[in-house]
Amino acid sequence: MTTDTDLTTGLDALLPSLRELYQDLHSHPELSLQETRTAGVVAGMLRAQPGWEVTEGVGGTGVVGVLTNGEGPTVLLRADMDALPVQEATGLPYASVARATDREGNDVPVMHACGHDMHITCLLGVTALLAHHRDGWHGTVVAVFQPAEETAEGARAMLDDGFAERFPKPDVCLGQHVGPFPTGVAVTRPGPLMAASDSYRVRLFGRGGHGSAPESTVDPVVMAAAVVMRLQTVVSREVGASQAAVVTVGSIHAGTKENIIPDEAELKLNIRSVDPVVRERVLAAVRRIVTAEAEASGAPKEPEITSLGSFPLTVNTADATATTVEALRGALGEQAVLTLSQPVNGSEDFGLFGTELGAPSVFWHFGGADPAAFAGTTAESLASRGLPPEIPMNHSPYYAPLQDPTVELGVRALLGAARAWLAPGE
Numbered sequence: 001m002t003t004d005t006d007l008t009t010g011l012d013a014l015l016p017s018l019r020e021l022y023q024d025l026h027s028h029p030e031l032s033l034q035e036t037r038t039a040g041v042v043a044g045m046l047r048a049q050p051g052w053e054v055t056e057g058v059g060g061t062g063v064v065g066v067l068t069n070g071e072g073p074t075v076l077l078r079a080d081m082d083a084l085p086v087q088e089a090t091g092l093p094y095a096s097v098a099r100a101t102d103r104e105g106n107d108v109p110v111m112h113a114c115g116h117d118m119h120i121t122c123l124l125g126v127t128a129l130l131a132h133h134r135d136g137w138h139g140t141v142v143a144v145f146q147p148a149e150e151t152a153e154g155a156r157a158m159l160d161d162g163f164a165e166r167f168p169k170p171d172v173c174l175g176q177h178v179g180p181f182p183t184g185v186a187v188t189r190p191g192p193l194m195a196a197s198d199s200y201r202v203r204l205f206g207r208g209g210h211g212s213a214p215e216s217t218v219d220p221v222v223m224a225a226a227v228v229m230r231l232q233t234v235v236s237r238e239v240g241a242s243q244a245a246v247v248t249v250g251s252i253h254a255g256t257k258e259n260i261i262p263d264e265a266e267l268k269l270n271i272r273s274v275d276p277v278v279r280e281r282v283l284a285a286v287r288r289i290v291t292a293e294a295e296a297s298g299a300p301k302e303p304e305i306t307s308l309g310s311f312p313l314t315v316n317t318a319d320a321t322a323t324t325v326e327a328l329r330g331a332l333g334e335q336a337v338l339t340l341s342q343p344v345n346g347s348e349d350f351g352l353f354g355t356e357l358g359a360p361s362v363f364w365h366f367g368g369a370d371p372a373a374f375a376g377t378t379a380e381s382l383a384s385r386g387l388p389p390e391i392p393m394n395h396s397p398y399y400a401p402l403q404d405p406t407v408e409l410g411v412r413a414l415l416g417a418a419r420a421w422l423a424p425g426e
Contacts, residue, residue: 006136007129007419008412018125018407021045023094025117026400029083029110031100032148033157035061038081038120042145045124049131052143055166059157064167065143067131072139072423076170076359077126077414078350079119080149086111089397114394115178115368118401120145122176122410129415138423140168144353152197152311155349159356172320172421173354173361176414178401180391181367181382182374184409186328188364189340190321194314195246195272196279197347202227202267202290203304206297211259221254223297224265227290228252231269234285245282246272246345274313274343311347317360324362324417331416332366332409341384346394366413368401 021041030038039061046052046065053066061081085108088095098110127143148154181187204227206220228249239245247269254265271286273279287305294303328337344365354361369391377388392398 007133007415010132011125011129011408011411014125014128015408018121018411019403021124022117022121022403022407025120026092026112027094027096027098029096029098029112029117030081031085031102031110032082032151032153033060034100035081035147039063039145039147042081042120042124046127046143049128051131051134052127058163058166059147059154059159059161061147062154062158062161063145065127066167067127067141067143068168069134069140070138072137073171073421074140074142074168075418075421076142076144076173076353076357077123077418078144078146078173078175078353079123080116080146080154081120082116082148082150082154083110083112084114084150084395085109086113086395086397088113090400092400111397113396113399114150115399115401116149118178118368118406118410119176121407122414125407125411126415126418129411130418136425137419138425141418141422142167142170149349152309152347152349155352159352164357170353170357170359173350173357173359174324174414174417174421175350175361175363176410177348177363177365178368178406178410179365180369180387180393180399181365182369182371183367183402183406184332184371185336185338185367185382186332186364186413187338187340187383188316188321188325188362189343190316190318192274192313192343193316193340193363194348195274195343195345196276196313197311198271198279198283199308199310200269200286201306201308202269204265204267204290204294205299205301205303206261206263206265207300208261208263211261214261217261218298218300219261220263220265221261223293223299224252224254224267226297227267227293230289230293231286234282234289238281238285239278243278244274244342244345245278246270247282247286268308272345272347276313311349312351312355314348314351314363316362317354320360320362323420324364327416327420328364328413331412335379338379338383344385362417364413366410368406370402
């Protein structure tokens with residue numbers, strides 16, 4: 001039987017090109033469903049690696065590579081490709097200055113503020129090593145480079161594009177995400193790992209008029225303020241203390257001038273939950289409060305509540321997680337893999353692959369931050385996400401994982417996990 005070390009032979013020689021790739025991707029981010037350049041880079045690199053059968057345009061801009069190497073299990077490895085409308089402030093020499101037009105026609109800055117460029121780089125490192133060491137494993141690897149994770153559209157788009165019929169059925173789905181943990185550390189847990197997310201646009205309708213005569217109007221600004229304040233009671237008064245949920249109003253817009261009462265106000269809100277029963281309770285409470293406040297204000301018509309998208313609950317299959325954790329410990333070190341004490345409130349659409357394809361799935365987070373910033377931080381604190389406040393989080397304009405050694409460790413982690421599921425070589 002070969003070892004994981006056999007498969008990582010040549011990684012040191014590969015690292016310079018992977019660093020160059022990472023910097024290129026970081027400098028050229030693309031918004032969700034606009035990842036055409038990124039997809040082209042990915043497809044070109046996969047085709048340059050021996051043995052990969054490459055399909056482009058899956059679910060829009062997705063890329064899928066299949067490497068078949070004899071009889072054995074089929075392992076799906078996934079990386080996401082899209083970036084965010086964020087103005088980068090890292091000061092890195094390869095920082096993004098890219099801009100793009102979003103789907104609403106706005107000119108926006110674009111940044112890889114969530115580390116998807118790191119995910120692509122690590123998976124392409126793994127695909128290269130697997131292609132060059134086919135004597136060390138048997139089976140089939142399906143490398144999925146997914147668009148539009150940030151908008152919860154990409155996994156669904158790829159699946160709806162006939163993924164199950166076009167590509168081998170996996171025996172396990174594996175994915176990883178870089179985060180604000182120390183480099184060399186990975187965190188995960190069996191069962192619920194990341195929250196479900198539901199986003200909505202709420203339009204509240206009033207009757208506009210002059211700011212000097214509010215009695216002749218129905219003020220949607222006051223209505224919106226009442227809705228925002230009342231929504232804060234959903235979690236504090238309708239969700240049990242031992243349960244978890246988050247309700248956030250992240251956007252509120254109304255009016256154009258200080259002495260004009262407008263006709264309507266718009267809110268955008270996001271709900272996170274880790275239990276399906278709690279999720280339904282919270283969503284029902286949000287709808288009830290929005291409708292009731294509009295009625296209490298004498299709104300001329302009922303509010304409009306429109307879904308802006310949703311992420312499923314990310315659930316790690318227990319047995320598969322145990323196998324993968326053991327592999328991650330072999331790749332990163334026995335003490336380097338921590339079990340999270342509770343689910344993360346961030347969300348992912350990765351779990352759709354396992355659910356739709358009928359396969360167990362495992363997802364984990366690996367560190368990309370300077371370990372020196374965590375001096376005095378215990379493993380127990382990290383497991384409960386007790387992170388130093390000065391560490392930039394994903395989606396921050398200051399967020400960028402350390403290039404070194406994160407690229408190398410991300411490759412080792414994903415390769416080690418994949419190797420645990422593939423049949424051994426001879």
